[in-house]
Amino acid sequence: MSAPHRSGLIAALFALPLMGLPALAHFQEIIPSADVLPEGGAVSVEMVFTHPVEGGPVMEMKKPAKLGVLAGGKATDLLGRITEKPVDGKSAWTLAYELKEPGAAIFYVEPQPYWEPSEGKYIVHYAKVTVDSYASGEGWDALVGLPVEIQPLTRPTGLWTGNVFTGVVLKGGKPAPFAEVEVEFINDGTVTPPNDAFVTQVIKADANGTFTYAMPRAGWWGFAALLEGDAPMISPEGKEVPVEEGALIWVKATDMVRK
Numbered sequence: 001m002s003a004p005h006r007s008g009l010i011a012a013l014f015a016l017p018l019m020g021l022p023a024l025a026h027f028q029e030i031i032p033s034a035d036v037l038p039e040g041g042a043v044s045v046e047m048v049f050t051h052p053v054e055g056g057p058v059m060e061m062k063k064p065a066k067l068g069v070l071a072g073g074k075a076t077d078l079l080g081r082i083t084e085k086p087v088d089g090k091s092a093w094t095l096a097y098e099l100k101e102p103g104a105a106i107f108y109v110e111p112q113p114y115w116e117p118s119e120g121k122y123i124v125h126y127a128k129v130t131v132d133s134y135a136s137g138e139g140w141d142a143l144v145g146l147p148v149e150i151q152p153l154t155r156p157t158g159l160w161t162g163n164v165f166t167g168v169v170l171k172g173g174k175p176a177p178f179a180e181v182e183v184e185f186i187n188d189g190t191v192t193p194p195n196d197a198f199v200t201q202v203i204k205a206d207a208n209g210t211f212t213y214a215m216p217r218a219g220w221w222g223f224a225a226l227l228e229g230d231a232p233m234i235s236p237e238g239k240e241v242p243v244e245e246g247a248l249i250w251v252k253a254t255d256m257v258r259k
């Protein structure tokens with residue numbers, strides 16, 4: 001067997017076990033105890049790196065690189081205030097915070113890069129979620145200024161089930177045309193997707209970086225715009241590997257309930 005054939009065979013052998021695995025979509029969750037606090041006050045924010053529709057497996061989340069809240073035009077560092085709270089034996093984090101003023105509080109997290117050997121890349125999911133204090137409806141369109149970020153065109157709080165959510169994928173503050181956006185919801189186990197195609201919904205932004213999705217069910221929905229980082233990183237084996245930069249936003253859909 002000639003060398004090129006042999007290397008092709010070796011590549012195929014290495015690819016086989018990967019092809020057998022379902023393509024699980026990773027999502028950095030940042031989920032508050034409520035999307036709207038009608039009277040302000042206490043909110044807890046849970047951070048887990050997982051596969052939301054499948055309910056796991058949970059992945060190790062090291063102490064984040066950055067964590068903060070943007071409210072009233074001011075960003076506050078919250079990294080020193082989080083507590084480790086493992087989920088399924090994997091490291092995850094929780095934050096308790098008090099919202100004293102009316103207006104949107106946008107919580108954001110920059111996790112440490114996660115090495116995914118099955119995909120041969122690092123993953124960094126910049127994730128954010130908005131809590132509307134005193135149901136003010138104000139301030140929700142402020143940008144955190146993350147390297148990749150979804151700019152909501154729909155107010156991300158107080159949404160009904162069935163509403164569409166529209167956002168713009170930004171990279172370096174500029175729209176990212178035709179960016180791929182993966183969509184999942186946090187499944188409490190009551191929904192069984194008929195097959196793998198239903199687990200992650202996939203949409204693409206248009207030429208202006210804008211995407212839209214109608215949420216068919218109550219609960220927390222995550223939108224993950226996936227972009228390739230400009231600079232490679234070095235894998236644990238010392239190889240240059242790509243970095244998946246995700247821009248995530250979480251929004252809650254609430255059912256209309258008859259009085």
Ligand SMILES: [Cu+2]
Binds near residue numbers: 024025026050051059
């Ligand atoms: Cu994973």
